[in-house]
Amino acid sequence: MPCPCCSGKPFSKCCEPYVTGAKKPVTVKQTMRARFTAYALGGYGDYLFHTWHPQYRGGLTAKSLANRSQNWTKLEVFEAKQVGDRAAIEFKAYFTNDKGVTQCHHEFSQFLRHKGRWYYTDGKVKMDEVPAATAQA
Ligand SMILES: [Zn+2]
DSSP, rough: OTTTSSSSBBBBGTHHHHHHTOOOOSSHHHHHHHHHHHHHHOOOHHHHTTTTTTTTTTTTTTTHHHOOOSEEEEEEEEEEEETTTTEEEEEEEEEEEESSOEEEEEEEEEEEETTEEEEEEEEEEEEEEOOOHHHHH
C-alpha cells in the first residue's frame, strides 16, 4: 500500500517503521510525515503521544490520539526551517468532511529536538478554502 503521507513510497518503506515504533525518525520531516500517517490511519496513538512534547500535549493520551478523527486524504509538505534544535514546517493536510467536501488544514508546526528526537510543540492553523478543481485532484 502506498504511504498515506504521499511520499510515493510504500508504507512499509516509509512511515510504517516509525508509527509502529520499530525505528525512530531522525529528521523533523520524517517525524512530521509519520505523524500525518498516524492520524490518517488511526490506531497509532503511541507514536503521536511520544512525538508530542510533554509540556504541550495537555490532557491528550495515546488512547485518545489513536482515534481516527478525520478522513485524511492527502499531505503536502513545504519548507522545513531548522535552527539548531528548533524547527518549523509548513504543510497542508487535506481531509474529506462529513458532507464529502475536501478541506485543507494548513499548518505551521513547531518542533523541538531533545536527545536526537523531534517533538511537536504546537502549530498555527489556517483553514484554507479549497477550490473545486483542486479538490478533485
Ligand atoms: Zn510516509
